[in-house]
Amino acid sequence: MDVFFQQLINGLSLGGIYALIALGYTMVYGIIELINFAHGDVYTLGTFFSLAILTLLGVDSVVHGPALIGVLAVTILGAMILCGLTGVIIERLAYRRLRNAPKLAPLITAIGMSFILENLMLYWRGPSPVPFPQVIPNPQFALGAVTIQAKQIIVVLLAVVLMVVLQTFVYNTRLGKAMRATAQDKDAAQLMGIDINTTIALTFLIGSALAGAAGFVSGMYYGSTWFFNGFGAGLKAFTAAVLGGIGNLAGAMLGGFLIGLIEAMTTQFISDQWSNVVVFSVLVLVLIFRPSGLLGESLPNKV
Amino acid sequence: MALLTMEGVTQRFGGLTAVDALDFTIEAGSIVAMIGPNGAGKSTAFNLITGIYTPSAGRIAFAGTDITGWATSRIAALGIARTFQNIRLFGFMSAIDNVLTGEHARLHANLVDSLLHTPRQRAEEGAARERALAMLAFVGLEDAVESYARNLAYGVQRRLEIGRALASEPKLLLLDEPAAGMNPSEKRDLVALIRKIRDRGITVFLIEHDMALVMEISERITVLDHGEKIAEGDPAQVRSDPKVIEAYLGSPA
């Protein structure tokens, strides 16, 4: 039973990372119905950007006190801004032209973008795993036989806080309303005077910024990354978005935590060799039996 | 003989009841119309008949067979063809390929025939092409056999869509606002075409907003408002029904 609770903790922190990535998938899919295959790679880019910022700051070991807050703020915000801009550039260069093209075209382009990003990262940081410095003091708390690490708490907290900020933004601001209106009906939104291009760019900005935050968190959590990291993580996060109900922010969060738990439990009780197989099986089963996801609503066919 | 029967057919979308306990019968060999203000549930009724929606309640029977809940493709193969309010041709297929696709359910080539182009397949394709050419002539498209559907003029596309539907040799043809966007001369041609179709023994059921056209060709008219049937009868009866007048004049739609 202790093992179960230990994996529960591990799964939740893993899930926090997936949830942050899943938010980007679900936002972009919600607004332009595109599976942005490159999103997982933007997340990896987030880890590399964080690493570059830490190097610039000259930080390569644990930081204490007020300096830690400063380092964390600069690194996370920096990674978020850089990833956000990357997302906007990708949308502008690769997807915008194809908004009215047959569905196949932007999907193929997205796969191509993913390949391009992965290989640019391969050039930048090489084919081997790159270590990520331990900047946060990581005390461990024991609850019976279960150990909780400080960084696990940080992952979950950061995910929840960003989620609340996002939810508030989308439901309580003018721009958020524009996003929801565009997601519902682009033509109608346009007639209401909403600038579709700006709104979609904003969606990519926010979604990719969240992936940037996830990238930092993942580097801190795992202590390393490599150029191909985003492929698997992206697939799992997309599964999370579908599981929660694509287009639904709270659903992406819920799905992220569930996928994290599923992965942790599979690793513990079956074998980590099979964790990908189990997660993809979940994806297939959800799509077959409840394509609208746990929190999504099913909509009638448009004729 | 009743060709199509709907008994207590209801369709709800969430809290909205689009079609409410509709009872409705179409006699074989007739031309009938369904009218009503926008949002009355006419297109939903069509979608229920062709199996896009499965009714929340009620039963639909066609030629003595209960087709409630059947898949669209099975219903089409059984003999119900339709056109769409916003034309849905295969835009990047030629006119004749559109019609040949319409013949799909009447052709028998299986995977092996298609792979190897067996003599059986070639004979069938040849005959299918002949029929398709004849059908294009019937709807007046003999000069546009190889044109992409989407490059045809709007009125011509409407006729091609009817030809594609007829190619499946249906017993019942559903026309969803066939006269929409047509000029008076095109409308006259359409009336003639619909009569010619009925003369081939095909029952025609149309949704249409052009009252003059509806009154001219329909033998029976059903009036829908807010998903409910409010009147039914021949054109004269419907025209003088106070409920119909209220539905049309009483609401801004």
Next chain:
Amino acid sequence: MRLIAPLTARLPPALRTPRAGTALAFAAALALPFIGRNGAFTNFLADAGAFVLLALGLNIVVGFAGLLDLGYAAFFAIGSYSYAMLASPQFGIHLPFWVLLFVASAIAAIFGILLGAPTLRLRGDYLAIVTLGFGEIVPQTFLNLSQWTGGPNGIGSLDQPVLFGYRFGFNPLPYYLMVLGLIALAAWLANNLRTSRLGRAWMAIREDELAAAHMGINTTSTKLAAFAMGASFSGLAGCALASKLQLVSPDQFMFNVSVFVLAMLVLGGMGNIPGVIVGSLILSALERFILPQTTNFMHNVGLNVDLTNSRFLIYGVILVTMMLFRPEGLIPSRQRKAELHAGQADRRAAAAEGELLTEVIH
């Protein structure tokens, strides 16, 4: 096409028909290894031929039926492993190559149906991600089930084909001729499919699935047929390549391979058989000759750039730039060209309408 047009215009009319073109191309392909008389080149042709088979198969799924299959390498893996398990010392089973050609195709097709049956009702983009997941699961499974599959080392010492007592051995020429025969067969079958009741149904589904269902087309079983046919072609390719390399291992079938084959289609022209063949040959040549030789050249002029590492970057660039600027591919089918440019035309029309609206408003 524009490049070739002036050349073909000079030919006598009898040689300008598609049939004559096909015959000429086939004769040229047959003569190629004898002109070259170069073992390495023939070896390349045989390997490239297997990928042409793959491209022809994926073209049925993506080009004809319009279903984006991102896990196509999984079927290739299943075909290859079928051969490896039934013609090697692994289990001591040694069935004849020519029988296994059909068996492996059939097994791959069955897996196509098994994956497709539950998933083909999904919307197109969900299908893409499910196939991607499948493409990850299959090699992973072959990797994990090491007691049967040899794990990461794969299965080696596969049987080499024998035809009427002639052993193929290690000479690439018979493999090439066999693959060429298979390509001719596959191209003929694919073309037959395209111009049949089934091919029309695929096109109809690609254009408008709902309208297709109203023609009496059972969309699920029709899409399944595309999946099964595509998978069976990859079974042929799997047998051919496995028997030539005498080895299968999980790393031959990763996601990269699926994207490699997809890039062949996108480059050559989705839906167009000659285009797909040309696209496939270009990319194989790029991988085997163009990149290494350019790298050599760069080294000789003192530039230390290794382009062989950038092939995946190049596939990515091909996918993106082709989709943006020439979505119909280098050698398009007439229909696909019109289709893929429609979005732009619609947008121009919408823009014009928008200007009109603003004019009216002001």
